[in-house]
Amino acid sequence: MSAAASSASSAASVKSSPLGLTVLTLLHHRPLHPYGIQQLLKQWGKEQVVNVGQRAGLYRTIERLEAGGLIAVRQTERDQQYPERTVYEVTDEGREVTREWLEQMLAVPKAEFPVFPAALSNMLMLSPDEVAPILERRAARLAAQRANLERQSAEAPAGLPRITLIENEYLLTVLDAEERWLQGVIGELRDGSLTWSPEMLAAFQEGASGSGGEET
Numbered sequence: 001m002s003a004a005a006s007s008a009s010s011a012a013s014v015k016s017s018p019l020g021l022t023v024l025t026l027l028h029h030r031p032l033h034p035y036g037i038q039q040l041l042k043q044w045g046k047e048q049v050v051n052v053g054q055r056a057g058l059y060r061t062i063e064r065l066e067a068g069g070l071i072a073v074r075q076t077e078r079d080q081q082y083p084e085r086t087v088y089e090v091t092d093e094g095r096e097v098t099r100e101w102l103e104q105m106l107a108v109p110k111a112e113f114p115v116f117p118a119a120l121s122n123m124l125m126l127s128p129d130e131v132a133p134i135l136e137r138r139a140a141r142l143a144a145q146r147a148n149l150e151r152q153s154a155e156a157p158a159g160l161p162r163i164t165l166i167e168n169e170y171l172l173t174v175l176d177a178e179e180r181w182l183q184g185v186i187g188e189l190r191d192g193s194l195t196w197s198p199e200m201l202a203a204f205q206e207g208a209s210g211s212g213g214e215e216t
Helices: 003-012 018-029 034-043 055-067 092-107 115-121 128-154 162-191 198-213
Strands: 071-079 082-090
Touching: 018 034, 018 055, 018 071, 018 082, 018 092, 034 055, 034 082, 055 071, 082 092, 128 162
Parallel strands: none
Antiparallel strands: 071 082
């Protein structure tokens, strides 16, 4: 296998991820060491869309990108005030893969199996009276998230290009839609128009089983 084919094979073996894409994008701007990447992610508010809470996750992502030939060591910085720091830069293969990942993530909706729909699908394990206050707690947290995003947008420097905070627009739109839906469901739980009970569910199951077993 040629060196070029081997490099292409290594790059293809790297699985795309939101954090991996964001690291590659940051390195398009300038070479950075891992701590610098983490700080820039927070300064740019990217922790709203990628998980950078655990530094170990960032280091694992960097290791995968380097092993796949998408980034490479530019230099090692030594300073008496700080531990030795490895500075990374994006490679030509990394630039190509960045564009491929970005186009794929923008164009193709992905089944991400988020937690909340899974919990909703099992909500019938609780009673309507139990669910209503639980969903009200969620609604309060969503309102706090929305307020935080709105604050970030309001504090952005005047004249900042809209594209730099376009993900906040999307998140605010999604939050607004979920809040409105959630308030409607809570209202229906409170006025009794959305209700269920073990007896109701058991009766439906028996009826469905009976109709399914009838011959035509």
